[in-house]
Amino acid sequence: MLFSPTGLTECLREWDDLEKNHQQILDTHRLYKQKLEEVTKLQNGCSGAISRQRKKLKDLTVALKECQENHPTPKLSTEEMETIAEIQESVKDRITSFSEMEAFLPKKNGLYLNLVLGNVNVTLLNKQSKFAYKDEYEKFKLILTVIIFIFSFTCRFLFSYRVLDALFNFLLVWYYCTLTIRESILISNGSRIKGWWVFHHYVSTFLSGVMLTWPEGALYQMFRDQFLTYCLYQSCVQFLQYYYQSGCLYRLRALGERHNMDLTVEGFQSWMWRGLTFLLPFLFFGQFWQLFNSITLFKMSQLPECKEWQVAMCGCSYMVLFLGNFFTTLGVVYQKYTNNKDKTKSL
Numbered sequence: 001m002l003f004s005p006t007g008l009t010e011c012l013r014e015w016d017d018l019e020k021n022h023q024q025i026l027d028t029h030r031l032y033k034q035k036l037e038e039v040t041k042l043q044n045g046c047s048g049a050i051s052r053q054r055k056k057l058k059d060l061t062v063a064l065k066e067c068q069e070n071h072p073t074p075k076l077s078t079e080e081m082e083t084i085a086e087i088q089e090s091v092k093d094r095i096t097s098f099s100e101m102e103a104f105l106p107k108k109n110g111l112y113l114n115l116v117l118g119n120v121n122v123t124l125l126n127k128q129s130k131f132a133y134k135d136e137y138e139k140f141k142l143i144l145t146v147i148i149f150i151f152s153f154t155c156r157f158l159f160s161y162r163v164l165d166a167l168f169n170f171l172l173v174w175y176y177c178t179l180t181i182r183e184s185i186l187i188s189n190g191s192r193i194k195g196w197w198v199f200h201h202y203v204s205t206f207l208s209g210v211m212l213t214w215p216e217g218a219l220y221q222m223f224r225d226q227f228l229t230y231c232l233y234q235s236c237v238q239f240l241q242y243y244y245q246s247g248c249l250y251r252l253r254a255l256g257e258r259h260n261m262d263l264t265v266e267g268f269q270s271w272m273w274r275g276l277t278f279l280l281p282f283l284f285f286g287q288f289w290q291l292f293n294s295i296t297l298f299k300m301s302q303l304p305e306c307k308e309w310q311v312a313m314c315g316c317s318y319m320v321l322f323l324g325n326f327f328t329t330l331g332v333v334y335q336k337y338t339n340n341k342d343k344t345k346s347l
């Protein structure tokens, strides 16, 4: 419990204590500002040194390639060729290590973040804050998934009002927009999210925006139930995805070895494969549903009574989503499978 002084003597004693404490706070804050300045200098020094090294490495790579290709006869000896290959390998390692270092250094925002947030530093400077931000991103998706599930259930089974549908689509536009911003911040902080997943959210924003402007009519009603049922299904898949992705995140964090697979990660890998093989059929079903939506919309756009441009536009967007999601998922699974095989071979 806080001490509350009674009587003037106690008040004066308390004031003396507060004075001393205030002086301590001032000193600590002065030290903090001084350290901040030192940190800023170190950050600038480090960033500058990295970019200078990067440039030199780039020039060196070009020069080595030229040596390999244009060297006059007699050609380079096997030893020299081996030395060049070794240097080229080391250059690749250096570039990876610089990228890891840069994840902890302030950097300029990309065009999108600059447009949305302005020139503000979004780099989180320690692993804990990066993890907390990613964790918060996953939780944000989970909460919104629950809201979207309830909303789409209400629109699908309880109330059929165009205004309510518009609110639902507006929520989707806002949600996907927010995801693109959060994902750009995650990428700035060293996340390996594939460009497609971010682009997929731009397309989803566009699609929801077009759905929002689709006027009430026979065609809208024709597609409405299919669209809302698809949204319900997608929320369920998103829930499974949350379970898988936050599971990966916590396990990797517990191992303290993010992005660096070794023997200790064996348990993690087997969990990941079990999670992924469970999730994949649901993902593929959802992706084929996107294809189905696209075909339905293209067929509707052929009808003589179809006057709305939104029909064909939504059809194209669903087709883009299907193609991108399907092939990127296949690519991710193939990449994980080959990495796993290489790992097993090297053991």
Ligand code: COA
Pocket: 134, 186, 190, 191, 192, 193, 194, 197, 234, 237, 241, 244, 245, 248, 279, 283, 286, 287, 325, 326, 329, 332
């Ligand atoms: N959205 C956002 N981030 C994603 C993502 C997605 N769809 N897929 C992967 N990531 C992130 C991961 O969290 C990880 O982030 P980190 O570097 O910060 O830890 C990074 O990208 C690399 O992940 P990766 O190892 O390549 O994939 P994964 O094992 O985490 O997930 C899938 C693989 C296939 C399960 C996942 O990409 C996915 O669910 N895709 C399908 C999406 C889809 O088709 N939705 C529509 C269905 S109706």
